[in-house]
Amino acid sequence: MKIRYKRIRGTYDILPEEIFLYKLIENTAEEIFKKYQYKELRIPTFETADLFIHTTGETTDIVQKEMYVFEDKKGRKLALRPEGTPGIVRAYLENQLYLKYPVSKFCYFGQMFRYERPQEGRYREFFQIGAEYFGNAHPVADAEVIFILKEILNSVGLKNIIINLNSLGCTNCRPRYRHALVEFLAAFKQDLCEDCNIRIEKNPLRVLDCKIDRTKLTKFNVPTIDKFLCAECLNHFTQLKVLLKNANINYNFDPLLVRGLDYYTRTVFEISLPKSDVIVAGGRYDNLIAQLSNGARNVPAVGFAIGTDRVVEGIQQTIDYRYKTLDSKHLTEDILPVFVAVQPIDEAIQEAFKLVMKLNSEKRKNIVATGPYPDRSLKSQMRLANSINSKYVIIIGENELKNNYCILRNMTEKSQQEIKLSEVIEKLTE
Numbered sequence: 001m002k003i004r005y006k007r008i009r010g011t012y013d014i015l016p017e018e019i020f021l022y023k024l025i026e027n028t029a030e031e032i033f034k035k036y037q038y039k040e041l042r043i044p045t046f047e048t049a050d051l052f053i054h055t056t057g058e059t060t061d062i063v064q065k066e067m068y069v070f071e072d073k074k075g076r077k078l079a080l081r082p083e084g085t086p087g088i089v090r091a092y093l094e095n096q097l098y099l100k101y102p103v104s105k106f107c108y109f110g111q112m113f114r115y116e117r118p119q120e121g122r123y124r125e126f127f128q129i130g131a132e133y134f135g136n137a138h139p140v141a142d143a144e145v146i147f148i149l150k151e152i153l154n155s156v157g158l159k160n161i162i163i164n165l166n167s168l169g170c171t172n173c174r175p176r177y178r179h180a181l182v183e184f185l186a187a188f189k190q191d192l193c194e195d196c197n198i199r200i201e202k203n204p205l206r207v208l209d210c211k212i213d214r215t216k217l218t219k220f221n222v223p224t225i226d227k228f229l230c231a232e233c234l235n236h237f238t239q240l241k242v243l244l245k246n247a248n249i250n251y252n253f254d255p256l257l258v259r260g261l262d263y264y265t266r267t268v269f270e271i272s273l274p275k276s277d278v279i280v281a282g283g284r285y286d287n288l289i290a291q292l293s294n295g296a297r298n299v300p301a302v303g304f305a306i307g308t309d310r311v312v313e314g315i316q317q318t319i320d321y322r323y324k325t326l327d328s329k330h331l332t333e334d335i336l337p338v339f340v341a342v343q344p345i346d347e348a349i350q351e352a353f354k355l356v357m358k359l360n361s362e363k364r365k366n367i368v369a370t371g372p373y374p375d376r377s378l379k380s381q382m383r384l385a386n387s388i389n390s391k392y393v394i395i396i397g398e399n400e401l402k403n404n405y406c407i408l409r410n411m412t413e414k415s416q417q418e419i420k421l422s423e424v425i426e427k428l429t430e
């Protein structure tokens, strides 16, 4: 049959036999986001093109080669969103969401658009599930988003994920690395591809990400950023690695991982399956909110985006999904909000992080645990706990921790007791 119209190259129809997998992933993510109090935002699919040029980055492939840019009838330069993060930051600032949500965690589900060469797992219109966590500079926030990702992917049946992790440093230490890298690459110019020769001038770190030149560079012993991190960035990265290890999250340290977007600082990560392209990517971007608010709000941030289509393909390839019943917990409105506060001592932070993850994995009662916020004073943490109507606050302090105790405060009755750390979950689920 000769039909008159066909879909545009790089787009596809999701048919009924596939839609349930999209729903499964989205519903599973939604449940886990609820637990960790990520509030959903729906933002426009098109914005002013400048937003992406100034955030995703003028020299990135996404902006230079892949963005769908068009003029509207009034001659304004607009773009279909190639990713969600810039729009979420814009919405956060424009709607002053920081006033309403002292715990500023947001999630989003929707289409993104990139003019890429279509192939399996690479489309011109595709779906992402994203999360952005604002206002916590401590690596517990980075560890939390990675933990959540593991929960989502494991819950939809993907158990064999590979997490690659790196730190890109900050505005203090990255320029030193950039300088050393440019010097090094200058000697190998003739061995690198045409694109990389341009990248050396404009965005040299992206050379490390080049599919053509990456293996060559490893052979040449290219300098890596880990040797250039300043003390603060190194400490941040070391703490993150300890947090992940304690939460039983396996990762590979990949010093050549740079990511294709400009806003990242410190942590970056990508997740893939044994035989797949990257299914999830994210990282920290501590300067973006300040940049978009002209310095008015200096809020650190970390987040990720799941490539929903790639996860669907991963499920289809790795398990016989038609015969497996995939477990997806159901949340009721009947929740028990718990806040974990902490004194800023490494050991206490480690315990607090573990406890939040354990509480949120607890199936007997619908506990929703928040925290820790180690960069805030105990008083400010208590204020935050109060403002989000926590029913209980667990305080992990130096003295109590010596004997493996914590303080359990009932916020309704305004009473508190010392209790063994190992018994706190029992107590809350009584």
Ligand code: HAM
Pocket (backbone or CB within 6 Å): 082, 083, 084, 085, 114, 116, 121, 122, 123, 124, 125, 126, 127, 128, 130, 131, 132, 278, 279, 280, 281, 282, 283, 284, 302, 303, 304, 305, 306, 307, 308, 309, 310
């Ligand atoms: P990204 O690495 O550009 O990061 O995209 C995230 C994920 O979206 C990729 O890992 C991939 O699974 C999926 N994806 C990207 N392009 C395509 C495509 N053409 N077809 C199908 N799937 C694709 C971001 O978008 C950042 N906003 C992530 C982030 C959030 N960082 C911090 N917060």
